[in-house]
Amino acid sequence: MKLTGNTILVTGGTSGIGRALAEALHDRGNRVIVTGRRQPLLEAMSLARPGLVGLALDVDDPASFARFTATLRAHFPELNVLIANAGISRTEDMTRDAWTADDAEAIVQTNILGVVRVAAAVLPLLKGKADAAFLATSSALAFVPRADFPTYCASKAFLHSWLQSLRHQMRHVPIEVLELSPPYVQTELTGAQQASDPRxxxxxxxxxxxxxxxxxxxTPRGEVLLDRDLxxxxxxxxxxxxxxxxAMNPG
Ligand SMILES: NC(=O)c1ccc[n+]([C@@H]2O[C@H](COP(=O)([O-])OP(=O)(O)OC[C@H]3O[C@@H](n4cnc5c(N)ncnc54)[C@H](OP(=O)(O)O)[C@@H]3O)[C@@H](O)[C@H]2O)c1
Structure with a gap:
């Protein structure tokens, strides 16, 4: 992937990995559009960085995609890179009598359907562009799950499989398809304590x-994976x- 001179859309760009990637890519001379639900953060980011654009998008809301796609086509027809990064993570204890499918449904909405919906909105813009790239954030937990995050890990395993098919289908278009599989990183994904967790x-x-x-x-096989996660x-x-x-799930 070319690292400068792109127009890049980052979903889940208001905090954590998405925000840090968006800012680093902006520093490298890319036009960057960040999306998320937290409007005040989008505004603060665009104020702090001239040229960085914040657009509200809730990837759980299918209705918002028509409006969002129209804005992208009207104002950013040159878009050539997507980083589909928005995601949520929750523990689930299925041994509890009070356990319901609510958390699992929320994770499937955001981490699976959210990525597929963004793909449907953005792929038509990427096709035919020089240096087109489609990146999505899965997780090193896609490969071996942590049992206390069952649906989260399964959602990332879904992305790992789905991205392989997308990569194969896009090979002659061409669009480079890359999978970011982060290790455990200091963000607030599972709560404020994670951002300062020394592990x-x-x-x-x-x-x-x-x-x-x-x-x-x-990026062998399109995978962006740290050596320690091999x-x-x-x-x-x-x-x-x-x-x-x-080892990951002590009995
Ligand atoms: N940190 C880790 O250890 C780690 C490890 C492996 C993979 N990951 C993956 O990395 C990605 C980023 O997570 P992070 O660690 O950077 O956590 P984070 O700081 O909580 O970032 C999550 C981002 O997703 C956005 N988001 C969540 N639900 C959304 C929705 N319905 N619509 C639109 N945007 C939504 C949030 O923005 P708003 O709240 O403004 O909507 C936020 O910008 C996730 O896919 C996560 O699974 C993280």
Whole structure:
């Protein structure tokens, strides 16, 4: 992927990984559009960075996509890169009598349908563009799940599979399809405590590493995965799946 001179749309760009990537790509001379639901953050980001545009989009709301797509086509027809990054994460305890499917439904809405809907809105704009790229944020947990985040991990496994099919279909269009699979990173994804959890990777370090991998073209099979997560990626092939699953999910 080319790292400068693009027009890039980042969903989930109001905080965490999306925001840090959006700002780093803006610094590198790209036109950047960020989306999210928190309007005050969108406004603050565009005020702080001339040329960075904030557009409200709730990826859970199918009705908002028609309006959003019309705005994109009218004002940003040159869009050539999408980073479908919006996501939520929740624990679920299915042993509880009070457990319901509500959290699972919310995760499927945002992490799965949200990405598919954004793809439907944006792919027509990417087709035919030079240096077109479609990136989506899955997770290193796509490869071996943490059992206390069942639907979250499964939603990322969905993306891992779906992106392979998208990549294959887009090979002659062409649109480069990349999967970002972050490790545990210091953001507020699971709450404020995660942003300062010493076990999590500092956000600036993660974003710097991603940009370096993209710059070097170190994206085998379209996967943007840190070396330290390769054992999870290949656990099944290497006969390590059960040992890794047990280590991540102590009995
Ligand atoms: N941090 C980690 O350890 C980690 C590891 C692996 C993968 N990831 C993935 O990285 C992505 C970004 O997460 P993060 O860690 O940066 O957490 P974050 O700071 O909570 O960012 C989540 C982003 O998604 C947006 N979002 C959530 N629901 C949305 C909706 N319905 N419509 C539109 N935007 C929505 C949020 O914006 P608004 O609230 O403004 O809508 C926010 O900008 C997620 O897909 C996550 O699963 C994170």
């Amino acid at each position: 999590a990777m500092p956000l600036p370090d993660y974003v710097a590493e991603v940009l370096q991998m993209l710059e070097d073209g170190r 054992p999870r990626r290949w656990a099944e092939r290497d006969g390590k799946y059960e040992a890794l699953f047990s």
